[in-house]
Amino acid sequence: MFGKSKPKSLERLKERYAYMFISPWIFGMIVFFLYPIFHSVYLSFSKMSIGTEGVITQFLGIENYYKILVTDPDYLDSVLEAFKSMFVSVPFILVVSMVLALLLNGSYKGRIFYRGLYFLPVIIASGTVLQLFLTAGSTNATQAAVSDAAGFDLIDFDAVLSGLNLPSFIEDYLSLALSEIFMLVWQSGIQTILIIAGLQSIPELHYEVARVEGANAWETFWFVTFPQLIRTMVLVVIFSIIEVCAANTNEVISAAYRKFNDIEYGVGSAMLWFYYIFVAAIMVIIFLIYQKVFVKKWGESA
Amino acid sequence: MKKLRKLLHLPRGNEAKRYTRNKFGNVMYFVVLFAAGIFSLLPMIYCVVTSFKPLDELLVFPPTLFTVKRPTIANFLALPDLISSLSVPLSRYVFNSVFIAVVGTVLCVLFSAMSAFVLSKTDIKHKGLIFTVIQFALLFNSYTLAIPQYIIYSTLGVINTYFVYLLPTLASSMGVFLMKQYMDGYVPDALIEAAHIDGADWFQIFGKIILPIIKPCVLTLTLFTFLGLWNVGSAGTIFSEQLKTLPTVMSTIATGGLARTGSSMAVSVIMMIPPILVYLISQSSIKETMGSAGIKG
Numbered sequence: 001m002f003g004k005s006k007p008k009s010l011e012r013l014k015e016r017y018a019y020m021f022i023s024p025w026i027f028g029m030i031v032f033f034l035y036p037i038f039h040s041v042y043l044s045f046s047k048m049s050i051g052t053e054g055v056i057t058q059f060l061g062i063e064n065y066y067k068i069l070v071t072d073p074d075y076l077d078s079v080l081e082a083f084k085s086m087f088v089s090v091p092f093i094l095v096v097s098m099v100l101a102l103l104l105n106g107s108y109k110g111r112i113f114y115r116g117l118y119f120l121p122v123i124i125a126s127g128t129v130l131q132l133f134l135t136a137g138s139t140n141a142t143q144a145a146v147s148d149a150a151g152f153d154l155i156d157f158d159a160v161l162s163g164l165n166l167p168s169f170i171e172d173y174l175s176l177a178l179s180e181i182f183m184l185v186w187q188s189g190i191q192t193i194l195i196i197a198g199l200q201s202i203p204e205l206h207y208e209v210a211r212v213e214g215a216n217a218w219e220t221f222w223f224v225t226f227p228q229l230i231r232t233m234v235l236v237v238i239f240s241i242i243e244v245c246a247a248n249t250n251e252v253i254s255a256a257y258r259k260f261n262d263i264e265y266g267v268g269s270a271m272l273w274f275y276y277i278f279v280a281a282i283m284v285i286i287f288l289i290y291q292k293v294f295v296k297k298w299g300e301s302a
Numbered sequence: 303m304k305k306l307r308k309l310l311h312l313p314r315g316n317e318a319k320r321y322t323r324n325k326f327g328n329v330m331y332f333v334v335l336f337a338a339g340i341f342s343l344l345p346m347i348y349c350v351v352t353s354f355k356p357l358d359e360l361l362v363f364p365p366t367l368f369t370v371k372r373p374t375i376a377n378f379l380a381l382p383d384l385i386s387s388l389s390v391p392l393s394r395y396v397f398n399s400v401f402i403a404v405v406g407t408v409l410c411v412l413f414s415a416m417s418a419f420v421l422s423k424t425d426i427k428h429k430g431l432i433f434t435v436i437q438f439a440l441l442f443n444s445y446t447l448a449i450p451q452y453i454i455y456s457t458l459g460v461i462n463t464y465f466v467y468l469l470p471t472l473a474s475s476m477g478v479f480l481m482k483q484y485m486d487g488y489v490p491d492a493l494i495e496a497a498h499i500d501g502a503d504w505f506q507i508f509g510k511i512i513l514p515i516i517k518p519c520v521l522t523l524t525l526f527t528f529l530g531l532w533n534v535g536s537a538g539t540i541f542s543e544q545l546k547t548l549p550t551v552m553s554t555i556a557t558g559g560l561a562r563t564g565s566s567m568a569v570s571v572i573m574m575i576p577p578i579l580v581y582l583i584s585q586s587s588i589k590e591t592m593g594s595a596g597i598k599g
Contacts, residue, residue, distance in 0.1 A: 010498045014424040017504040022426065025417040028472025031458075033439050036450035043449070103335055117339040119581055120346050185341060190526070193585075194480075197518045201488050231487045235480065242440055265449060283437065 044269035064270035078251035079275055085250075088173060089184055090240045097188040097236065101195035102221075119193060121186035187243060191236045198232030199225070234290045238283060245279045349574075353377050353567035377564035384555055384565060390543045392551070399548040402467045403531040403576075409468065410527045411520055414477030419512055421478065422485035423494060433482070439475035455539055466539045467531070467547075477523050484519040485512070521584040528580045532573075548573060 046059045068075045100118055202225065210220045246253065252275045259268030354373040385392045421429060451470075455461050460469065489512060497511045513520065535549050552569045 010495060013498070013504050018420045018424040018426045021416040021508075022420040022432075024472055025413050025478065026432075028413075028469065029435065029439070029475075031454060032451060032470050032473045033447070033475070034435070035454065036447040039450035039453070040447060100338065103331065103338075114335055114339055116578070116581060116585070118342050119585075120578075121342050185338070189342070193522055193525070197484075197522045200518050201484075231483055235483050238437075238440065239476075260448075280438065287437070 040269050041273060043266050044273045046266050048263070048265040050263065060266065064266045065274065067267060068271050068274065075252075075255065075271060078255050079278070081251045082245065082275070083278070086241060086244045089187070089244045090237065092184050093188050093191060093240045093243075094233075094236065096185055097191035097195055100188065100192045101199060102225075104192065105196055105199045119189045121189050190243075191240060194236050194239065195229070195232060198229050202228045230290070230294045234286065234294075237286055241279065241283065241286075245275075346574075349567050349571055353564060353571050355564055357564065377568040380565050381568060385551070390546075394544060395546060395548050395551050398464075398545060399532065400576075402464065402534065402547060403528050406468050406471045406531040407524055407527045410471035410474045410477055411523050413472055414474050414481050414523060415513065415516065415520065416508070417478050418481030418485055419508060422482050422489070423491065436475045436479050436482075439473075440479060452539060461539055462541050462545065464545065467534060471527070471531070474527070477527065480523055481516060481519055484516055489515050525577075525581055525584045529577050532577055 043057065044064055045061060046057045047064075048057050050056070104114055104118065206224050206228070207220065210224050215223065244250070252271060256268040256271040259265070259271065351370050354375065354377065355370050356372055356374045356376065359371060420426060421433060452461075455466055455469075458465075460466055493511060493515075494507055497507050502510065533549055534547060535553070540546055552566060552573060555566050555569055
């Protein structure tokens, strides 16, 4: 009824402007991402050399992959190492950033100041500063000095852990996470901000109803906050995996960079592509879990 | 839960308090916040302390990270000297950095919001495919694509221009992903229909309805993009010193070796100020958002 009285229906508007709105981005995506991606896949199957006529690429087939998987003794180890550190870091980052975000989301004086405090490591880490920080002396000496300054070594964590009689794999996990705790907390800044943005979008009303209904803080979290935050959490999980997997300090990435520097661009690309296939598989699994389990369960509320 | 949801349509009360905590809880709250805060402050303290260290203390082994015995501002005073040896005045680098960060951020946020709007609220063809590409694109960091991208830049003839910095912001996968997820969740279709019935055209719907609702997301993305662009280096695509950015200056100073550690820390302390300002501005206005209060029950 209303649609007819208007000169253009909403559908017509959408048809007309949708492509206009998305075309700059699609152009950018094709030119600066998709084409380079395919070029890089092609390079992983070929040999690049710099001759008198500029760059020469020569198609090799799967030779580069054969080289890294069979000839190179270190590559597969570094892939395993990278995934191990991912499974340690990502859950830890999630928990830390979730706890921090929940703490920081309250309304109290100095809220912005505290949030700023937690975001500082992100600002620093994105510059060259962290590089300098980590290379100031050997990394171990730095870590030791940091723990010393933070009063962290007052507690012997390994002794505490073995005293708890936990299953050995949990114990291993915790001691591995604790050894990297500084890096992990400093990496949680962006995730904390993302979760805060998600928390801010939950209407106050829902909390009020929960309060009227007599829900305690724990129930409020699980029945109000968590279902509405699940969308943000998927984003945060993906972001964390990428942060850990594509970081320059990652074993596989740094091995590939060394190859790039030796102008062995083909071998380096092959190293990255083989690794990315597995990372992409993990992300696909996470999306499937999200779609199948969470969207079904919380449907409309998520 | 069902009962809860039914009750969600209750009129809003005056109190904004979420749930009460006892006194002990309040104390614990701030103790934890404070302890974790100090913890994340450590790298910052390290930078500031190091920038005030005299040369002999910088070279101590094992390194003393958070203490300085004889603080000195020599590192900061040495900066004008170090900078005057550059062939281009410092103000030019500052202009480049600010220009690129501001223009790039505006472009990136605007195009991301526009594309996310289309992906989230219309049924254009190949929507699923586009979204898959975005998720895939999230995986790649710029280094992987450096050589193919260089070839593209040189084909387009934009090597050694500002476009090298600005063009990649057109294709921000993180931005579109973030905004699409946000719009799916918090912008109801009914709101767009209502605006249309009230006579709003496409641009009004986008500018006056969508953008205000996604403000928390816009501000967050602004922060991330600014941070990224503020730290962007030229990586072999900019040759003219006139067009280089502040991080280049910083790494020029830092490559002076161990003796320059103090001065490079002094530069990084100065470099940190703009992102912190952007952070403060963006985060302080997030609270005043409409949230998903666009539609009232």
